[in-house]
Amino acid sequence: xxxxxxxxxxxxxxxxxxxxxxxxxxxxxxxxxxxxxxxxxxxxxxxxxxxxxxxxxxxxxxxxxxxxxxxxxxxxxxxxxxxxxxxxxxxxxxxxxxxxxxxxxxxxxxxxxxxxxxxxxxxxxxxxxxxxxxxxxxxxxxxxxxxxxxxxxxxxxxxxxxxxxxxxxxxxxxxxxxxxxxxxxxxxxxxxxxxxxxxx
Numbered sequence: 565x566x567x568x569x570x571x572x573x574x575x576x577x578x579x580x581x582x583x584x585x586x587x588x589x590x591x592x593x594x595x596x597x598x599x600x601x602x603x604x605x606x607x608x609x610x611x612x613x614x615x616x617x618x619x620x621x622x623x624x625x626x627x628x629x630x631x632x633x634x635x636x637x638x639x640x641x642x643x644x645x646x647x648x649x650x651x652x653x654x655x656x657x658x659x660x661x662x663x664x665x666x667x668x669x670x671x672x673x674x675x676x677x678x679x680x681x682x683x684x685x686x687x688x689x690x691x692x693x694x695x696x697x698x699x700x701x702x703x704x705x706x707x708x709x710x711x712x713x714x715x716x717x718x719x720x721x722x723x724x725x726x727x728x729x730x731x732x733x734x735x736x737x738x739x740x741x742x743x744x745x746x747x748x749x750x751x752x753x754x755x756x757x758x759x760x761x762x763x764x
């Protein structure tokens with residue numbers, strides 16, 4: 565099954581609240597977003613947003629919000645919920661090169677679905693090309709030693725060293741922590757949250 569078809573099927577047939585990555589409580593992600601000065605005015609890119617309700621929160625700001633997903637079904641659901649001229653619904657596979665200029669790049673539980681090394685390098689190259697100087701990137705991915713699969717797909721696990729190796733010397737780590745995420749099934753998974761700044 566093609567990647568887009570796989571994700572379209574998930575968002576077309578399953579209730580959002582039972583999906584393993586469903587985030588009922590946004591406080592952990594918001595804690596990091598609150599560290600970003602003048603967030604309301606920033607241009608934000610959200611990678612693989614799915615149908616997350618955090619999209620509604622970000623879309624209520626003054627700055628532009630680009631909501632990306634490989635699934636058109638997911639974006640169509642968001643379009644029914646969000647009406648804001650400052651929002652762009654960007655249907656694109658993040659493993660393929662692109663450029664969307666932004667001040668903040670947010671990726672919660674998306675990057676770890678990229679397994680092929682070329683796809684990962686394409687992702688990080690797009691991130692570097694898109695993020696403006698002094699821009700920030702927030703990652704929240706499965707950390708080393710936790711889940712190996714999600715949505716019936718294999719995962720790549722991350723730690724700070726791996727993030728840094730892909731980002732390169734132009735990015736400085738500002739803050740990080742591990743976080744135990746409780747899934748709708750009440751099982752727990754450990755995420756690594758990391759906030760980086762692009763200095764060059």
